[in-house]
Amino acid sequence: MVAATIDKAQVHEWLAEVLDPEVPALSIVDLGIVREVEVSAADVVTVTLTPTYSGCPATEVIETSVTEALNSRGIGNVCIKRVLSPPWTTDWITAEGREKLRRYGIAPPSPSLTIACPQCESLNTERVSEFGSTACKASWRCCDCLEPFEYFKCL
Amino acid sequence: MKTDEALLAYTLRLADNALILSQRMVELVAAEPELEEELANANFALDFIGQARMLYTRAGELEGLGRSEDDLAFTRDEHEFRNLLLLEQPNGHFGDALVRQFLFEAFYVHLLDALTRCSDKGLSEIAARAIKEVKYHFRHNSLWLLRLGDGTELSHERVQQSLDDAWRYTGEMFVADEIDAVVQDQFDGPDLVEIQKLWRRDVENTVREATLKLPEDQWMASGGKQGQHSEHLGFLLAEMQYLQRSFPGATW
Numbered sequence: 001m002v003a004a005t006i007d008k009a010q011v012h013e014w015l016a017e018v019l020d021p022e023v024p025a026l027s028i029v030d031l032g033i034v035r036e037v038e039v040s041a042a043d044v045v046t047v048t049l050t051p052t053y054s055g056c057p058a059t060e061v062i063e064t065s066v067t068e069a070l071n072s073r074g075i076g077n078v079c080i081k082r083v084l085s086p087p088w089t090t091d092w093i094t095a096e097g098r099e100k101l102r103r104y105g106i107a108p109p110s111p112s113l114t115i116a117c118p119q120c121e122s123l124n125t126e127r128v129s130e131f132g133s134t135a136c137k138a139s140w141r142c143c144d145c146l147e148p149f150e151y152f153k154c155l
Numbered sequence: 156m157k158t159d160e161a162l163l164a165y166t167l168r169l170a171d172n173a174l175i176l177s178q179r180m181v182e183l184v185a186a187e188p189e190l191e192e193e194l195a196n197a198n199f200a201l202d203f204i205g206q207a208r209m210l211y212t213r214a215g216e217l218e219g220l221g222r223s224e225d226d227l228a229f230t231r232d233e234h235e236f237r238n239l240l241l242l243e244q245p246n247g248h249f250g251d252a253l254v255r256q257f258l259f260e261a262f263y264v265h266l267l268d269a270l271t272r273c274s275d276k277g278l279s280e281i282a283a284r285a286i287k288e289v290k291y292h293f294r295h296n297s298l299w300l301l302r303l304g305d306g307t308e309l310s311h312e313r314v315q316q317s318l319d320d321a322w323r324y325t326g327e328m329f330v331a332d333e334i335d336a337v338v339q340d341q342f343d344g345p346d347l348v349e350i351q352k353l354w355r356r357d358v359e360n361t362v363r364e365a366t367l368k369l370p371e372d373q374w375m376a377s378g379g380k381q382g383q384h385s386e387h388l389g390f391l392l393a394e395m396q397y398l399q400r401s402f403p404g405a406t407w
Contacts, residue, residue: 054284055205084209084280087287130295131194135201155287 004039006075011037011045018069021061022134023152025104028062032092035083044077045070050088053135053155090136090155107140107151115151117142127151161337162275163217164237165344167227168334168380169278170210171238174228175388176259177203178395179246188249195295199256202288206281213277229399233382233389240379241324243388247317250303250310254317257296258358262328264289265353269345273338297361304365311366318362319370326375328354334380 015037016029028034028049036048047066051059059082067078090109093101098108102118110116114123122144129139130153137150180200187193211224241259246252267289270282303314329351331339338344362369378384398405 051205051284053202053205054209054288055201055203057201084284085276087280087284089287129191129194131191131198133194135198 004041004043006039006043006045008037008039011039011047011070011075014069014073015047015066018062018065020058021065022056022058023101023104023106023136025100025106026093026097028066030094030097030100032094032097033062033088036081042077043075044079045075046079046081048081048083050083052088056135088155090152093152101152105149106137107149109152109154111154115140117145117147118149119147120145156333156337158337158341159217161334162278162342163214164334165338166210166214166217166278168237170207170214170227171236172242172259172263173203173207173210175236175238175391176242176256177201177207178391179242179244179252179255183246183252199288199292199295202285202292206285206288209281209284213281216277225399229396230403233384233392235382236384236388236392237380237382238388239324239327240376240385241321241327243379243385243391244321244324245387248313250314250317251320253296253299253303254314254321256292257300257361258321258325259328260289260293260296261357261361262325262350262354264293265350265357266345269350273344274342278342300361300367301365304362304367314365315367318367322370323373323376327377327379330375330377330380332380 012029012034015034016027018028020026020028020031023031031052033050033052034047035050036046038046038048040046047070049059049063049066063080063082066080070078093109101108105118107115107118115125115127116123117125120142122142124143125140126143127138128141128148132139132150136152136155138153139148140151141148177200180196180203184197184200185193187196207228208224211227214227215222215224239259241255244251244255264286267282267286271279271286273279273282300314303310305311329347331347335344335347339346359369376385
């Protein structure tokens with residue numbers, strides 16, 4: 001019987017360093033798209049990921065980055081699994097992820113109709129466009145500090 | 156018809172719908188009247204491409220011949236496509252494209268909702284992912300219909316014409332054939348009679364609120380679901396498939 005020599009918790013830590021290419025403030029763990037990590041007895045690491053939006057062009061890039069990140073740590077045998085269920089929503093973004101978004105200048109998803117400006121925290125803000133540079137964001141502006149900002153939409 | 160054949164054919168229809176509509180929307184990229192709509196259209200088209208990819212991949216698994224999403228999208232001929240006629244119609248003006256999407260998505264939202272409860276896990280999972288996107292497309296398109304219908308005299312007149320022109324392509328969505336019947340009976344799939352009622356209710360509400368008139372019952376075109384297309388699909392495919400047809404297997 002051969003036992004696995006790779007520590008699952010360690011793999012998790014390494015995954016927490018893989019960034020979302022479209023919102024590089026967030027790691028894929030913050031984003032909540034890492035569903036499972038398994039280490040087999042033969043040291044094959046299987047990482048189960050879920051896509052955010054169906055057509056998110058970052059999906060493939062993220063899968064490659066995960067393989068590369070683990071390869072660079074000496075894990076030769078990486079297997080990426082893609083699952084759809086349960087579907088990802090913005091509720092999967094961790095509390096830490098939300099704080100990182102705000103510090104990066106993107107208002108985190110909120111069920112409320114008033115969105116706080118990530119720069120000055122004013123609630124006197126308005127939506128410029130429901131759509132933004134990526135499928136997951138809308139364009140807003142702060143009426144107090146006058147800074148434009150992006151809002152990570154609730155999905 | 157065997158149940159596995161019907162499921163494959165059904166999945167391909169859904170995939171073709173998503174791909175052909177997204178291709179039409181891609182034609183509008185960089186041609187929208189304002190920036191917000193430009194972003195909305197591109198984002199929505201991307202959602203449909205993503206859905207098409209998942210559906211083609213699933214169809215490839217069901218088929219079991221090793222065909223990939225790309226093989227199914229780029230190397231099938233016109234008569235092998237099973238999308239609705241409505242979706243292959245040319246974009247026309249802004250109102251025409253809007254009405255086409257509005258009428259389809261009013262149907263697609265309810266179809267996906269029913270599919271989330273079907274017994275084929277592959278389809279139900281894709282439907283659960285896709286419905287979240289299609290719901291906000293529909294909300295967005297409904298708002299535009301209100302704005303155009305209840306806008307100026309000219310916008311009202313033109314979008315009414317768009318609605319009248321597109322109407323004849325809506326009947327096909329609800330005509331169940333053997334494939335629909337097998338998926339409904341064997342996989343707890345959608346009941347098109349029920350979906351037509353929900354579609355009619357939603358379309359009627361928004362059309363009335365937009366001060367427009369619902370077109371009268373009339374002759375309905377059909378055949379897309381069986382591979383008999385209008386003259387427009389061939390041109391669309393010629394452009395979309397050009398690269399893979401000229402350089403088979405090309406990658407980058």
